[in-house]
Each structure stands twice: as structure tokens, then as C-alpha cells.
Amino acid sequence: xxxxxxxxxxxxxxxxxxxxxxxxxxxxxxxxxxxxxxxxxxxxxxxxxxxxxxxxxxxxxxxxxxxxxxxxxxxxxxxxxxxxxxxxxxxxxxxxxxxxxxxxxxxxxxxxxxxxxxxxxxxxxxxxxxxxxxxxxxxxxxxxxxxxxxxxxx
Numbered sequence: 001x002x003x004x005x006x007x008x009x010x011x012x013x014x015x016x017x018x019x020x021x022x023x024x025x026x027x028x029x030x031x032x033x034x035x036x037x038x039x040x041x042x043x044x045x046x047x048x049x050x051x052x053x054x055x056x057x058x059x060x061x062x063x064x065x066x067x068x069x070x071x072x073x074x075x076x077x078x079x080x081x082x083x084x085x086x087x088x089x090x091x092x093x094x095x096x097x098x099x100x101x102x103x104x105x106x107x108x109x110x111x112x113x114x115x116x117x118x119x120x121x122x123x124x125x126x127x128x129x130x131x132x133x134x135x136x137x138x139x140x141x142x143x144x145x146x147x148x149x150x151x152x153x154x
Contacts, residue, residue, distance in 0.1 A: 008149055014074045016141075017073040018050070023081070033137065035115065036137075037138060074110070075110065076144075078114060079137055083121065
């Protein structure tokens with residue numbers, strides 16, 4: 001018989017770290033609110049949620065690594081917004097933030113969730129922060145709970 005590992009979406013007793021980029025803060029505030037809402041709706045206590053603000057999406061992986069190294073968290077969520085501009089800066093920030101967050105999780109064994117919105121326009125970013133396209137912060141919170149619980153099954 002095949003053994004299937006499937007985690008419950010219950011955050012009771014989980015400790016979650018969230019790193020949020022300040023650049024595009026008016027959008028990231030909504031992503032953070034969505035993440036906190038998602039965590040609390042799934043049983044994570046306020047006292048078990050810690051938030052750190054960093055300058056922007058590029059700095060998120062660095063502080064996510066610091067949070068993971070503290071060994072205080074069952075999962076870490078990286079939140080931010082990168083909107084394409086007229087230069088190649090967008091490509092560098094998106095690629096390095098994604099690689100950095102993935103690397104933190106792979107090297108540490110602690111689920112590290114990529115909740116950075118990368119869009120072509122400000123309208124698309126706003127849509128992904130709680131309007132037409134849902135809230136990427138909320139989705140990231142649910143993923144963090146699932147991955148933290150799945151990791152505990154091993």
C-alpha cells in the first residue's frame with residue numbers, strides 16, 4: 001500500500017516568521033494583513049507570529065536566513081512586491097529574491113515560502129494583494145502551515 005504524506009492545515013503551536021520588504025509598502029501592508037489573517041484563521045496564535053521589515057524584496061532572503069538560523073520558527077514567509085519598470089532592475093531583483101528564498105529553505109530544511117508578488121503593472125500587484133486575484137500573503141500563510149506540518153511528518 002502506498003503511504004501518502006498529507007499535512008493538516010492547522011497552525012496550532014506553530015511559530016511563523018514573516019519578512020516583509022518595505023518598498024511598495026502600500027501593497028505589502030495588504031500582503032502582510034492577508035498573511036496574518038491566513039495564519040490566525042488556521043489557528044496560529046498572535047504570540048507565535050513575528051514580523052520583520054526589511055528595505056525591499058532583495059533583502060528578504062537575507063533576513064529569512066537569519067530567522068531560520070535562530071531556530072525559533074517552524075516556517076518563514078517572505079513577502080514583497082516587485083513591479084517592472086523601464087530598466088532590467090526588475091529581472092535581477094525577482095530572480096535573486098526567488099533564488100535566495102528557495103536556497104534558504106533548501107539549505108536549512110525549514111519551509112521558506114516565496115510570497116513576493118512580481119508583476120508587470122501596479123494594477124496587477126494591487127489585484128494580487130487582496131482584490132480580484134486573491135491575496136498572495138494569505139496564500140503564502142496557508143502554504144507555510146502546510147509545509148511546516150508536512151515537514152513534521154517525516
